Amino acid sequence: MKAQFLGAALLALALAGCGGESDFTIGGSITNLKNAGLVLANGDDTLSVPVGATSYSFPKTVAYGDNYSVVITKQPDHMTCTPTVTSGAAGQFETISVPITCAQNTYAVNVTVTGLTAEGLQLVNGSSGTATVTVAAPTASFTSIPVGTAYGITIYNQPTGQTCTIANGAGVMGDADRSDAVVTCVKNS
Incomplete structure (x- = not known):
């Protein structure tokens, strides 16, 4: 009798160690969540995640062998979050x-150049590097500027024999590419 009881207890422990018939919690770490609005779902179980959270856990558990599928039903403001894995079976x-990893959305400032007839024009956005503008392709683009970040495009180097000025070259990046920056070049007198 004692051996049967001991055997049953060992079997129960072995099943519990392998997942057995217990319930499973779904959650994980969150990296870089700086804005409000992230909503996750696993089936009909939804979860609003607060700004700055570094982890989450769904309120409902899943049973052994049940499938789960973590999806983002609403992205946070100005950000995109991506789960590393999304689905599987509890086991x-x-x-x-x-x-889940989150990153601030980024956009570009596109610059149109008018009146350029000589080589040598270079534009710069703060400390992010320069863009050389050629006569053949009188445009420039400064990409990957995060939403909410200030930008300031200025003339780094004037073209030979010309003077250029810029309009609408500074601002704070919004939720779309900007295309209103214009460089106007005139011949030196």
Whole structure:
């Protein structure tokens, strides 16, 4: 009798160690969540994640063998978040980890150049590097500027024999590419 009881207890422990019939929590780490609005879902179980959270956990658990699918139903303001894994079946571990990484959205400032007849024009956006503008392709683009970041495009080098000025070259990046910056070049007298 004692051996049967011990055998049953060992079997129960072995099943519990393998996941057995327990419930499973779905959650994970969150990296770089700086804006409000992130909403996650696993089926009909939804979760609003607060700004600055570094982890999350769904309120409902899933049973052994049940499928899960973590999706982002609403992205945070001005950001894009991406789960590392999204779906699977509850199994070996009691906690199912679905890490999520967030990044600020980025856009470009596109510059149109008029009146350019000589080589040598260079534009710069703060300390992010320069863009050389040629007569053949009188445009420039400064890409990957995060939403909410100030930008300031200026003339770094004037073209030979010309003077250029810029309009609408400074601002704060919004939720779309900007195309209103214009450089106007005139011949030196």
